Structure formats: structure tokens, C-alpha cells
Amino acid sequence: MNPSGSAWRLNLRLVGLEFQKLFMLKRLGLTVFILLCGGLWLYPFQVLYPNSQFPDYETTIAAGMKAKYGTLIDDREWEAFKQDRVKKVAEADAYIREDPLFASANLDSYERYVRRAQMPNGGTQPLDAHIRAGTKKELFAKLHAEEEWIKRYEDDYRWTVGPGTIWMNEAEKQRLQEIEARDGVSVLPQRQIYHYASSGILYRLAMTAMLTTVLLVMHIHIGDRRAGLDELQRTSRMGKNRLLWIKTTAALLTGTLVSAVLLVILLIAYRFSEAWSLMGADISGRFGGFFMYDLTFLQYILLTYSAVFGLSWIAALLTAFYSAIAPNMQVLVMAIILTLFIFFKEDWILTRLLNMLLYSGISLLEPTLTVAGLLLLGVFLISVAGKWRTWRLHR
Amino acid sequence: MLTVHGVGKRYGNARVLEGLDLEFGKGVYGLLAPNGAGKTTLLKLLAGLLPPTEGEILYEGQPLAVLDERYRLILGYLPQRFGYYPNDTPLKYMQYLAAIKGMDRRKALSRSEELLDLVALGEVKHKKMKTFSGGMIQRVGIAQALLNDPRVLILDEPTAGLDPKERARFRSLLTQLGRQRTVILSTHVVSDVESAANEIVMLQGGKLWVKDHPEAICKLLAGRVYEAQLTDTEIEDFRTRYVLLGERSEPGGWKLRFAVEDGTVPADSWQGVEPGLEDVFLYVYRDRQPGNVPSGTIWGDEVRL
Numbered sequence: 001m002n003p004s005g006s007a008w009r010l011n012l013r014l015v016g017l018e019f020q021k022l023f024m025l026k027r028l029g030l031t032v033f034i035l036l037c038g039g040l041w042l043y044p045f046q047v048l049y050p051n052s053q054f055p056d057y058e059t060t061i062a063a064g065m066k067a068k069y070g071t072l073i074d075d076r077e078w079e080a081f082k083q084d085r086v087k088k089v090a091e092a093d094a095y096i097r098e099d100p101l102f103a104s105a106n107l108d109s110y111e112r113y114v115r116r117a118q119m120p121n122g123g124t125q126p127l128d129a130h131i132r133a134g135t136k137k138e139l140f141a142k143l144h145a146e147e148e149w150i151k152r153y154e155d156d157y158r159w160t161v162g163p164g165t166i167w168m169n170e171a172e173k174q175r176l177q178e179i180e181a182r183d184g185v186s187v188l189p190q191r192q193i194y195h196y197a198s199s200g201i202l203y204r205l206a207m208t209a210m211l212t213t214v215l216l217v218m219h220i221h222i223g224d225r226r227a228g229l230d231e232l233q234r235t236s237r238m239g240k241n242r243l244l245w246i247k248t249t250a251a252l253l254t255g256t257l258v259s260a261v262l263l264v265i266l267l268i269a270y271r272f273s274e275a276w277s278l279m280g281a282d283i284s285g286r287f288g289g290f291f292m293y294d295l296t297f298l299q300y301i302l303l304t305y306s307a308v309f310g311l312s313w314i315a316a317l318l319t320a321f322y323s324a325i326a327p328n329m330q331v332l333v334m335a336i337i338l339t340l341f342i343f344f345k346e347d348w349i350l351t352r353l354l355n356m357l358l359y360s361g362i363s364l365l366e367p368t369l370t371v372a373g374l375l376l377l378g379v380f381l382i383s384v385a386g387k388w389r390t391w392r393l394h395r
Numbered sequence: 396m397l398t399v400h401g402v403g404k405r406y407g408n409a410r411v412l413e414g415l416d417l418e419f420g421k422g423v424y425g426l427l428a429p430n431g432a433g434k435t436t437l438l439k440l441l442a443g444l445l446p447p448t449e450g451e452i453l454y455e456g457q458p459l460a461v462l463d464e465r466y467r468l469i470l471g472y473l474p475q476r477f478g479y480y481p482n483d484t485p486l487k488y489m490q491y492l493a494a495i496k497g498m499d500r501r502k503a504l505s506r507s508e509e510l511l512d513l514v515a516l517g518e519v520k521h522k523k524m525k526t527f528s529g530g531m532i533q534r535v536g537i538a539q540a541l542l543n544d545p546r547v548l549i550l551d552e553p554t555a556g557l558d559p560k561e562r563a564r565f566r567s568l569l570t571q572l573g574r575q576r577t578v579i580l581s582t583h584v585v586s587d588v589e590s591a592a593n594e595i596v597m598l599q600g601g602k603l604w605v606k607d608h609p610e611a612i613c614k615l616l617a618g619r620v621y622e623a624q625l626t627d628t629e630i631e632d633f634r635t636r637y638v639l640l641g642e643r644s645e646p647g648g649w650k651l652r653f654a655v656e657d658g659t660v661p662a663d664s665w666q667g668v669e670p671g672l673e674d675v676f677l678y679v680y681r682d683r684q685p686g687n688v689p690s691g692t693i694w695g696d697e698v699r700l
Contacts, residue, residue: 010497024482026482231444231474231477232539235442236495238496
């Protein structure tokens, strides 16, 4: 047998055994319980399946357009879309004409109603409430959403020369021209980017992944010490230092597994939502946003989700370090809480890092270097933990 | 051959061991000393768990620190308080320890089963260890120390929690193991080592007091251990004048076993008896006035009690 091959097999077996210890039923149960209480991982379902009180008509419109015209909408298709809308406006006109409340407000068409609503003292609040309580609530809401949609498509000023563009550098201006030169406009609505980014899905999944990884990994060293296995491990052939790295590998794999499971949950949430049909659409466009990279929505999700893997690994390394050096559970828990606070605190590490990724008019190099730096710090701390143990023995 | 050369150990300012010189070849070595005398520290030094503050420990002429993994490969160790996950079965536990000892999966399984049978736990190998008695746990500990068929076997208080039958079986096992390897065990239960150990090591004040065969150590008290029938009024006087080794209540008085200082003239009613290792242990580690320690810390027949 190849000796190095058998060493690898042995290491893998040991990683597997450590994995079994981390995923003890009791610990797994406690972790699931805490996650259920927090409910962070349910967030994708919450935003992608809006209830009837706050429907996401923007995505419905986008999904409808995608079904009819594909992911890029050209001028001809746009005209067709507006033509379709004429029928709905006629339906709204008929409703307004027949309703005495609108007649008493001297309104006989949808167009006049909208114009009145846009006036500073238009006084349409009673009419708005009347619509919301009536049978044509959805018709009016969709028409309103489509109006916003049309504005965004046709308002050249806002997209190409609006206030944001004066801050653009040459590369960004060139990128804007590239996007404008396409055969059409990407159908992806801004709301989908907003759901995913901001303090949305990715942020919460990153928190969930880090928290879950921490809860599972925190026992990795201290659990053995509390069980009294320390001396047996130190006198075993593997020795404590080799086991330290085997345990570190198990911790990193735990982070990977947690992130992968959450990614599957995310993709399931998308798969059965209206947003799934928009996965092939480009993220840049008048409806979506401005990005330096040519990415579809799915590519964008997968690329940015890699940060969750990175953050889980960082959480795994830091937790393994604390677990190796903490004298007791109380100190360990305090260290973990403090670290998570530093990561999760608004505008501190997590938000800043994800914002760099999500709104990257800027280069991806910066967030990549940040994650890589934090990972290297974690690896360094693990090696410090090994040396610290030796130093303590020699005291 | 495991050689301890001028070894001392301090914890901060507290000196636990001092100037130890020992050699351990094949055979069973019993480390006898009262609690707190440095037995566990010495065993940890021998297991490579602690570095000595001074001196060095060599295996086959090479320092343990240099041998590192090569030493751990031939080492079996049972700590005083060995740990386990209560929900583990002994078989699973043994397989984990076999893995960290570098054994392949198949060998680990067969060896674990073989050793669990040896310590009479074969029938409960799939039961959770949290349901085990102290003696059963201790037997798992003994079995795990033998997993890698070690050439050096270090056992710290291995008989703690074992019942008399289990102790007898363990002594027999020790004798067999000692034929092929170095077995060093610490205990304060004298009977554990009296029959099984080839040599006894006794520590006093962190230093080596004696290292010799049990019979030779017993001879150190030869002619100074007596038994006598005493009345209730006589017994108090004996307790203050002699070293009490045992007493038993009998009809009309007491039967006392005691040791006297060298040169004491025995009374006619006293009956001289052969000293046992326990007598020596009790005599050496009796409560003393400060400064009143046995003279001579040298080996063999030069030791004076």
C-alpha cells in the first residue's frame, strides 16, 4: 500500500470522526432549535413569497415580460407591452366611470385619477382607500406598478445622465455605454436585486451560516478537554498538533456544509418563486441596476454567495481557535458573542464586506482580499493555539 | 530501555520531583507512594505529556522529545482520569482511539473487539458507556492502553474502581504483559503490585527512596514487625510508641500488628512476623514529625529504615 495514500486515508477518517462528534444529535438539535427561534434562514421564503397585503407586482410584471419576450426587452416588444396595458387602462376607466365616488370627485378616467393623485393636494386618499377595499384592487395596483416600470424604461435622463452619473469615472461611463448599446433592456427588476442585497437575503444567510457554524464548531476542542480525552490524544501517535489541523479541517468542512445547505435552501426558495424565471436575466439595466460585470442574476447570486462560504470558514477558524484556548465554556461563549457582535454590528465587518460585493461598481479585488486576509488571520490564530499549548506545558 | 536521568520537575516555584535516576527494562514496575507524592507527575513525564524542568528521559538512548511521534507509536497510556463521551459505546470509543493511534480501520475493529473480550466487556461493546459502572469504565481504559500493542505501557491508578475479582484478573494480565514490554503502573494499593511487579519504585519528598524487588524491599523491615494481643488499656501506649500497621478487635482486647525502631528489644508476648510490602509502605509513609524522614535515599540493601 502507498504509505502517503494510507496517511491521507487515515487523515480523512479522522476528519470524518471529528465530523461525527461535531454533528452529535444533541448538539445538532440545539443548533436547529436556536436557528428555528431566530428564523433567519427563512428570510428568502419571506421576501420571495410576499403575502397578498404587500404583493410584489414588479416581479410579476418582469416574469410576465420574460415569458413573452425573453430576458432582453427591445423597443418593439416594449410597444407591445404598452399596447397590452391599454386594455387594462380601459377596464380601469370603465370602473371609474361607473363608480359614484369617482363621479363626485369629478374623475372619469384612470389617467385623470393618476394625474390628480400626483398633485400635492390632490385629495385622492379616500379614493385610494376605496380602490384598496374594492374588487379592482389588483388591477389598479398592477397599473401603478407598470407606470413605474414605464418611467424607468423611458426616463433616459435618470439612467444615463442623472445625478449618479456625474460621479462616474471613465471606466464606469464606458460600461454604461456598453449596457445602453445592447439590443434591449434586461428584464430583471431592481426589487430582486434589493431583496437579495441590501440587508436582505445574502446578509441574513451569511449571519445564519456564521451562527450555525459557530454553534457546531464551538465544542471542537473544548468538548474533548471537558470529556477528558486530552491526555489520550496527546499521547496518541497523531499527537495534539496533528489533531489540531485535522480538527481545523473538520471545522472548515462544517462551515462548507452549512453554507452549502443554506445555498440549497436559497435556490429552493427561488426555484418556486416568480423570480426563478428571471435567473438568466442580466443584472445590469434600467430596471435592475448598474454593475461593472456582465453577469446573469443566477451568476451574480452564486458569485456573491461565495462570500457566505468565506465567512463560514472565518467563523469556523475563529471558533476553533477560541475552543482550543478557552479555559472554560463561559469564556468561550463570551469570546464568540463578542466576535459575532463585531461581525454583525451594522456598518462593521459583515455589512461593509457584502456591500463591497453587492454594489460593485468597484473591483471585486477588495472584498476578495478582505475575505482572504480574514482567513489567513484565522489560520495564523490556529497555529498560535498549537504553540500556546506547548508554551503552557513548558511553564 | 526507558532511562530517567537526573530528572526534576517544578510547577512554578513548587518542586514536585528532584534528581530522579531510574531505568526501566522489560517487566512490571510498580510506582508506590501516597497521594500527592509526585507519582502522576512522574508518569506524565514518562509518557511525554510534560517536559522535565531538569534532566532528560531517554528511550533506547534517544530523548523522548526527539523521538516524538516514534515514541508515541510504541506507547500505551492510561491516565488517572481518562475521558470518554458518555454516549459512545466502548467499541466506537476504541475505534476512535485506534484511529488517532494511526491504526487502519479493519485492524482497529478487530483489535478493539479482541481487547474488549480480554477485559470481559465483549458482550456490552455496543452499549453506551454512560450505563457502565466505574469498574467497567476502568476496564475500557485498560483496553484502550493496549490498542497499539505498546512496548511501553504506562498506567496511572489502573485498578481504581475494580472489584477484587477484576483486580486479580488484572494482576494476571499485568504479569503476561510484563514479559514482552515495559509496564509502569502507579498505585497506592499495595496488593496490586506486590505479586505482579518485578520491581517497586518508592518516592519520598519528590526523590527516589528505593527501587528494588518487592522481596528485597520487604526485607528492609525484617525482624521489626510483630503482632501482639493487647488489652484496652495497653493499646494507647502502643499507638504512641510504635508504628501501627494493623489492628483487629478480638474478644477481650485487640490484636495489633506493629513495627518497631531498629534495636528495640521485643517483649516475650510479641510474635515476630514476616513483613509485607504494605508494612513497609505504612512504615515509610507514616505521619512524621518534621525532619524525621528515613535516612538514605539510595538503592537496594543500603537503604536504612
